[in-house]
Amino acid sequence: MANNTTNQEKKLFDHEVVQEIEAQKKRWQENTLKGKDGEGQYYSDSGIPINLLYTPDDIKDVDYLKDIGFSGEAPYVRGVYPNMYRGRLFTVRQIAGFGTPEDTNERFKFLLKNGATGTSVVLDLPTIRGYDSDDPEAEGHVGAAGVAIDSIEDIEALYDGIPIEEVSSNIVTHLPSTTVVVMAMFAAHAEKKGIPLEKLSGTNQNDFLMETAIGSSLEVLPPKASFRLQCDAIEYASKNMPRWNPVSYNGYNLREAGTTAVQEVACAIANAIGTSEELIRRGNKIDDFAKRLSFFWNLFNDFFEEIAKCRASRLVWHEVMKDRFNAQHPKSHLMRFHVQTAGITLTKVEPLNNIARSAIQGLAAVLGGAQSLHVDSYDEAYSAPTEESALISIRTQQIIQAETNVVNTVDPLAGSYFVEKLTQDMAQRIRDYIAEIESKGGLVAAVESGWLHREISDFAYQMQKDIEDGKHKIVGLNYFPTEQSQTKVEVFRYPETAESRQKEKLEKLRKKRDKEKVERALAVLRQKCHEDVNLMPYIKEAVLEYATLGEIEEVFREEFGLWQFPLA
Amino acid sequence: MEDLIGSFEKKDNVSLGKMLKEVENQTPLSLEILKLSSFRKGKAHIIGVTGPPGSGKSTLVGKMCKKLATMDLRIGVVCVDPTSPFTKGALLGDRIRMQELAKLPNVFIKSLATRGNLGGLASSTADIVQVLDAYEMDVILIETVGVGQIEFDVLGVADTVLLVSVPGLGDTLQTLKAGIMEIADIYVINQADRPGADESVKDLNLMVKESGKREWSPPIHKTVATQDSGIDELIHDITAHKKYLERSGLWKEKRQTRNVTRLYSMIESLLAQRVEDHINREESLKAKVQDVMKGERDPYTTSHEIVDRLIAKHNSYQYGG
Amino acid sequence: MQIKVVMAKLGLDIHWRGALVVSRMLRDEGMEVVYLGNQFPEQIVDAAIQEGADVIGLSTLGGNHLTLGPKVVQIAKEKGVDALVIMGGVIPEDDIPLLKEAGISEVFGPETRIESIASFIRSEVNQSIA
Structure with missing residues (x-):
């Protein structure tokens, strides 16, 4: 381990050398640079002041072995694996999900055939929100922005012919209430197929912020209840599904809703801290579950800041695990994350420019050491991606993998005075913001009080003003505004028949299942909601009796009550 | 207005919404509505x-x-x-x-x-x-x-x-x-x-x-x-x-007090409006206001002068026909 | 006259950023904006009735614009509400004529400047008063 060295700090540069550089820098500023340093201040997107030139004196306090180290070793700034992409390339993950499970299953097969190395599915809004396809509230949404899942039969159809014991399955469940049901269905389906749970690899999103702060909705569970379900899923997987990531702390959607890169990472880590405290309270040991916690970042266009964010987030996570939780297992200390490029940076004007934006963001993700990547498609400001645009996204990732050579060496930007300095600055701001959240009573309390919503809303409002004032530049929009009237973009059409097909299946299911058994399983679940126990086994029992997602979530709504979204 | 009141009395929410909108914007129609005895x-x-x-x-x-x-x-x-x-x-x-x-x-x-x-x-x-x-x-x-x-x-x-x-x-x-x-x-x-x-x-x-x-x-x-x-x-x-x-007995008392308070506050704002209108019409008064503005005349004396003048004028109008 | 806007996220759509930012910016444009959060057509129209709204603003990225959008217009008509109905969000170009045909007055994409929404509202509302 890197920290086996002596306690004495070993600075990156000799004190005298730094002094000489500082003196020379002063001279350079006064003689050479004089009057040519541009007007005004420059800042990164999250507000960190940016210098014109960085030199060793900017990182004079950095101790290489302690603060940067080697890949696969503490403090993991350089990456979580020693050989990084030489050992395993980042997973090419493209989200798919529309219509019925049968429709999405076809798209899965198309993507896998073209080189995707895992499946990634997004669910439709009724599923995410806990309503069955035949619920009146679901009208108009079934199979629209994702695939509809009502029962375990839908999971069976979704993964029909997909070797889930070999390719990993990412399921974008968003909310904990959705996660516990869909994860239970996935696990039960694997067991029915004879695949042991230990063999399943994949990720759920499972973030209570998604339910209570990031996404607005009617009929939201209170933050405490949502957080409890989040922890239930994590605890269950840590005990039964050792290769499964039961959570992907969702910095991504937080950032899309409106935060800086610093807030994005800090909130996600604060959530992981809260989870760890809760699971320890339940009698688990930190090393039992910490290695299964994973993260999800959003990379915008501020290239170096985003790379520094990736590096800094690994550093802060390592500190949290080591110093705060005294985790012993090396795997508990390493932060693994998935990256999706920033959907909100994509423009509707001149949509093909989005291919360039996404490629730059994707490259930053790889330079930041991401474990898996989704590159947004250029047409996302119009609709869900077409097959053609989804393919361009895959190709973009393959170009980074195979043509740029950036994957051949680990953390290639390390040692850049600027990148190292920015990494340190980001890390400090992340620590400070975590402290601010904790001063509000922790993340759950910060959500209950509406504090986090105000932070998000204020950021989004300010950003829009900056765009309209031209302070925040967007090519084609306020910087070299487009002269094209409209680009014709072929728009992906959701299968219109999905709703009726899904309803038909549900009707049949409701007729053929054993009603009494369903009701009994739901009654047990209802009772367990009020006990200090993990609900996963009881949910699994219910899905095996063909209880639907909507029925199970109705139990949650009735037992946990509803919460009013503190927005204004 | 009759139509609106008719459907209002039939407890039609749409008409209530429309009426409240008038009242919120203090339109002339809203004053006519609020005068009705069925609205007390x-x-x-x-x-x-x-x-x-x-x-x-x-x-x-x-x-x-x-x-x-x-x-x-x-x-x-x-x-x-x-x-x-x-x-x-x-x-x-x-x-x-x-x-x-x-x-x-x-x-x-x-x-x-x-x-x-x-x-x-x-x-x-x-x-x-x-x-x-x-x-x-x-x-x-x-x-x-x-x-x-x-x-x-x-x-x-x-x-x-x-x-x-x-x-x-x-x-x-x-x-x-x-x-x-x-x-x-x-x-x-x-x-x-x-x-x-x-x-x-x-x-x-x-x-x-x-x-x-x-x-x-x-x-x-x-x-x-x-x-x-x-x-x-x-x-x-x-x-x-x-x-x-x-x-x-407070239930009744509160309502009565409220009625009187509302009356007085309406009188107040009405008076204020009338006084302002009057000042704007009468050059000599306007000049006095200008003097106060410049700090050449004190507001205490002037306010008395203006009000006295208005009341005197009003009385002479009353008695003189 | 003060213009009153009732702003809602349509149905189950979960993205609140756009609707809230537009609400705050229409406030900056001098309008009174009642933010409803997520609601379904029937309840959106009820809120517009109760609030005496001049404008109903619908926001969606959830792909439900063609089903739920026209429904708002239809229910408003049935109940005798004459508010202007406008829509914003990620909406395919080809669907805009369909929405307009169904009585949605205007559809604003993700990159619309707030001024153009505000001036559209002002001119339409003032016209209907005159």
Whole structure:
């Protein structure tokens, strides 16, 4: 381990050398640079002041072995694996999900055939929100922005012919209430197929912020209840599904809703801290579950800041695990994350420019050491991606993998005075913001009080003003505004028949299942909601009796009550 | 107008909405409506809810409403939010905390912006309440702006006033203390699952006692509005307060006082308007105002001169024909 | 006259950023904006009735614009509400004529400047008063 060295700090540069550089820098500023340093201040997107030139004196306090180290070793700034992409390339993950499970299953097969190395599915809004396809509230949404899942039969159809014991399955469940049901269905389906749970690899999103702060909705569970379900899923997987990531702390959607890169990472880590405290309270040991916690970042266009964010987030996570939780297992200390490029940076004007934006963001993700990547498609400001645009996204990732050579060496930007300095600055701001959240009573309390919503809303409002004032530049929009009237973009059409097909299946299911058994399983679940126990086994029992997602979530709504979204 | 009143009397919500819109914008039509005798009922129980920002007033009002709705009552809700002094716009965000009321047919919510009024309500609030009362609402809940200071306007409109606070807002309570005893009939410590709730109750108890013995001793309630906890008890005391008002004769007295107060405030604003019009018409008076503006003449003498002049002129007009 | 806008997220759509930012910016443009959060057509129209709204603003990225958008217009008509109905969000170009045909007055994409929404509202509302 890197920290086996002596306690004495070993600075990156000799004190005298730094002094000489500082003196020379002063001279350079006064003689050479004089009057040519541009007007005004420059800042990164999250507000960190940016210098014109960085030199060793900017990182004079950095101790290489302690603060940067080697890949696969503490403090993991350089990456979580020693050989990084030489050992395993980042997973090419493209989200798919529309219509019925049968429709999405076809798209899965198309993507896998073209080189995707895992499946990634997004669910439709009724599923995410806990309503069955035949619920009146679901009208108009079934199979629209994702695939509809009502029962375990839908999971069976979704993964029909997909070797889930070999390719990993990412399921974008968003909310904990959705996660516990869909994860239970996935696990039960694997067991029915004879695949042991230990063999399943994949990720759920499972973030209570998604339910209570990031996404607005009617009929939201209170933050405490949502957080409890989040922890239930994590605890269950840590005990039964050792290769499964039961959570992907969702910095991504937080950032899309409106935060800086610093807030994005800090909130996600604060959530992981809260989870760890809760699971320890339940009698688990930190090393039992910490290695299964994973993260999800959003990379915008501020290239170096985003790379520094990736590096800094690994550093802060390592500190949290080591110093705060005294985790012993090396795997508990390493932060693994998935990256999706920033959907909100994509423009509707001149949509093909989005291919360039996404490629730059994707490259930053790889330079930041991401474990898996989704590159947004250029047409996302119009609709869900077409097959053609989804393919361009895959190709973009393959170009980074195979043509740029950036994957051949680990953390290639390390040692850049600027990148190292920015990494340190980001890390400090992340620590400070975590402290601010904790001063509000922790993340759950910060959500209950509406504090986090105000932070998000204020950021989004300010950003829009900056765009309209031209302070925040967007090519084609306020910087070299487009002269094209409209680009014709072929728009992906959701299968219109999905709703009726899904309803038909549900009707049949409701007729053929054993009603009494369903009701009994739901009654047990209802009772367990009020006990200090993990609900996963009881949910699994219910899905095996063909209880639907909507029925199970109705139990949650009735037992946990509803919460009013503190927005204004 | 006849059509509108006709459908209003048939309890058509669309016409109520249209009428309130007229009243909110103080249109000439709205004045005609408010003059009608059928618009002087005075039957509804008017409950004012006030308190500092972040105390969860809207959520509490929402939960009270939900409970009242199950008691087969017709409920009007008036929520007031501040108008931006710079842009004249307003973001009215109380309604989102009352989403679960959206499907209740016997609840009608009206959001108002203060439009420059400073006392915690919009200046049209009394008129809005009058229309809701004419629509035969059983209960009208008014939620004040809640920007920190005491909002006294609600005293002039409501029969029962609730002051909502939360644990940890002790300092706020202290600063409110000066006027707090006169304002509330019922105190609510909301978000009472937070630490410090019992201390807040104790502090309030002390303050209530210090204010001396009164016929109605304001009860203090702990609620957790987000979890529906304490709402039933609160409703119970609100009902008790109504009974007390009726028994003691205050119910009638408050209404009579309110009528006179409204009359006087209308006279005031009417007079102010007339005086201003008059000054603008009469050159010699205009010149005097100019002199005050420049600091060449003192406002004390001048104000007397102007008013005396107007009254004298008015008298000569009266007697001289 | 003060213009009153009722702003809602349509149905189950979860993205609140756009709707809230537009609400705050229309406030800056001098309008009174009642923010409803998520609601379904029936409840959106009820809120517009109660609030005396001049404008109903619908926001969606959820792909439900063609089903739920026209429904708002239809219910408003049935109940005799004459508010202007406008829509914003991620909406395919080809669907805009269909929405307009169904009575949605205007559809605003993700990159619309707030001024153009505000001036559209002002001119339409003033016209209907005159």
